Amino acid sequence: MIKLSDICYTYMSDGPFEKAAVKNVNLTLNSGEFIGLMGHTGSGKSTLIQMIAGIVKPTSGKIAIDGQELYAKNCDMRKMRFKTGLVMQYPEYQLFEETVFKDIAFGPSNMGLSEDEIKRRVFFAANLVGIGDELLEKSPFELSGGQKRRVAIAGVLAMEPEILILDEPTAGLDPAGRDEILCKIKDMHQRLGITVILVSHSMEDLANLTDRIVVMNHGELAMFDKTAEIFKHSEELKRIGLSVPQITEVCSRLSEAGFPIAEGIYTVEMARAEIERILKSEKS
Amino acid sequence: MLKDITLGQYFPGKSFIHNLDPRTKILCIVIYITVIFLIKSFLGYAALAIFTALCVFSSKIPVKFVLRGLKPIMMFVAITALFNLFLTNGRVAWQWGFLTITYEGITLAIFMVLRLFFLVLGTSLLTLTTSPIALTDGIENLLSPLKRIGVPAHELAMMMTIALRFVPTLLEETDKIIKAQTARGADFESGNLISRAKAMIPILIPLFISAFRRADDLAVAMECRCYRGGENRTRLRALKMSYRDGFGFGAIILFTAIIILTNILSGRLGLV
Structure with missing residues (x-):
């Protein structure tokens, strides 16, 4: 369980460029949940997840993971960081090793694991993101952009974190690559029962994957609810520069046109089932 | 850690000093630095302190912010002071073993x-009150007479502009890479000197790669816009001297005169 109480973060405090990035956020996320995080650019999403990952210390407020308070005196921060895996935006720019294998092994070897365990985890993580064994001995700088991204994500997955945090992991990828990576993340979430926090600008991705969604606006927590509930507030989302999935938009237009479609539809599958149901009942 | 670098940081404002022509400020700072090395007495340093304080005051930049620039050079200053303290010949004031003061x-x-201290204060006041672009424009303008003897003034200024332009970008990049590697369990704090130096590798390699990539991108972008150096280029903001610059030069000349006066005075009176 991740518990945030009164979290604030201020950039460049006491300078001319002082700016509050996160203001008074209170949140409780349960273990094993798939959480979506959305907000316009500069709404404090990245800062928020970096604080949860133990990389950025909040200016004020408390963060507790499974009861252990982060940044407290008795807290071993390195150990806590192994618990949370953070994939930052454009993670391919953090690659540095001679070979893909060594780069993926960087995290696990920092954890002080045995050779065999590191090997197992590297193969496991590489396999998970679709990096073939023949690429492991190559230099990461010879790979294509999409492959580099996968290697970088594998580098975090190999640490087998209990909480996986992804900051726009699919930005700049082609549609096939995007779907594949998201599919793998979902698969991993289900198989290993880990908590996932996904930052994304794609309403479709968030609709398809998440249990609950956190909406940030100008550093403040704007909404936090079940995915279905969030997408019912289409007006409010639009006002803060976000939107709803296209299919939700389609359904609300249908409803306006007098078609008796139910509210709260946010995936194509749901819409299809609902429309089929209505059509059938009209026939009979 | 990275936020402590004040040197080269611009503090936007509309004060008298901000509004001076960059050429005036550069020339004044050159005179100021020369004068610092001419001072022979504490009386002169008192005058220097008053003049610097007036400049800082009229720039309307918080004193705390200006003084922050001194932090990174503290170590260097301490070592210099120690060397001078122990390695100067003269009348002995204190002796212990081989140590003599x-x-x-x-x-x-x-x-x-x-x-x-005053060197750094003066130069950071220059960079705090002058935007990097104005600064390089000023330098280019001051160097332009040297174009006749083959000094590539425009290219030098362009290189400086680009370098300054990328300081914040690279700092941000470094910050991001440090965060990413910390998240992967990299440890920068413990261990001896060698293991700490080794711990820098995961930061430096991605940083160099991204710096080269950015340089490449920028070169292509400049080519695309047919950039070809200084000939016949006009400026959006042409440099123009005003009555303020007259005041500026007047002040620095007066200051120099006072310093020379203190040197003569202290020489006559036999003061240090």
């Missing part, structure tokens, strides 16, 4: 510390 050493050490 002379009266001349004490004076020289204090002078050195003061000189370095």
Whole structure:
């Protein structure tokens, strides 16, 4: 369980460029949940997840993971960081090793694991993101952009974190690559029962994957609810520069046109089932 | 850690000093630095302190912010002071084993510390009140007479502009890479010197790669816009001197005169 109480973060405090990035956020996320995080650019999403990952210390407020308070005196921060895996935006720019294998092994070897365990985890993580064994001995700088991204994500997955945090992991990828990576993340979430926090600008991705969604606006927590509930507030989302999935938009237009479609539809599958149901009942 | 770098940081404002022509400020700072090394007495340093304080005051930049620029050079200043303190010949003031402190050493050490402090204060006041672009424009303009003897003034200024432009970008990049590697369990704090140096590798390699990539991108972008150096280029903001610059030069000349006066005075009276 991740518990945030009164979290604030201020950039460049006491300078001319002082700016509050996160203001008074209170949140409780349960273990094993798939959480979506959305907000316009500069709404404090990245800062928020970096604080949860133990990389950025909040200016004020408390963060507790499974009861252990982060940044407290008795807290071993390195150990806590192994618990949370953070994939930052454009993670391919953090690659540095001679070979893909060594780069993926960087995290696990920092954890002080045995050779065999590191090997197992590297193969496991590489396999998970679709990096073939023949690429492991190559230099990461010879790979294509999409492959580099996968290697970088594998580098975090190999640490087998209990909480996986992804900051726009699919930005700049082609549609096939995007779907594949998201599919793998979902698969991993289900198989290993880990908590996932996904930052994304794609309403479709968030609709398809998440249990609950956190909406940030100008550093403040704007909404936090079940995915279905969030997408019912289409007006409010639009006002803060976000939107709803296209299919939700389609359904609300249908409803306006007098078609008796139910509210709260946010995936194509749901819409299809609902429309089929209505059509059938009209026939009979 | 990265936020402590004040040197080269611009603090936007509309004060008298901000509004001076960059050429005036550059010339004044050159005179100021020369004068610092001419001062021979504490009386002169007092005058220097008053003049610098007036400049800082009229720039309307918080004193705390200006003084922050001194932090990174503290170590260097301390070492310089120690060298001067122990390695100057003269009348012995204190002796212990091979360590000797002379009266001349004490004076020289204090002078050195003061000189370095005012040097950094003056130059950081220049960069704090002048935007990097104005600064390089000023430098280019001042160097342009040297074009006749083959000094590539425009190219030098362009290189400086680009370098300054990328300081914040690279700092941000470094910050991001440090965060990413910390998240992967990299440890920068513990261990001896060698293991700490090794811990820098995961930061430096991605940083160099991204710096090269950015340089490449920028070169392509400049080519695409047919950039070809300084000939016949006009400026959006042409440099123009105003009555303020007259005041600026007047002030620095007056200051120089006062310093020379203090040197003569202290020489006559036999003061240090």
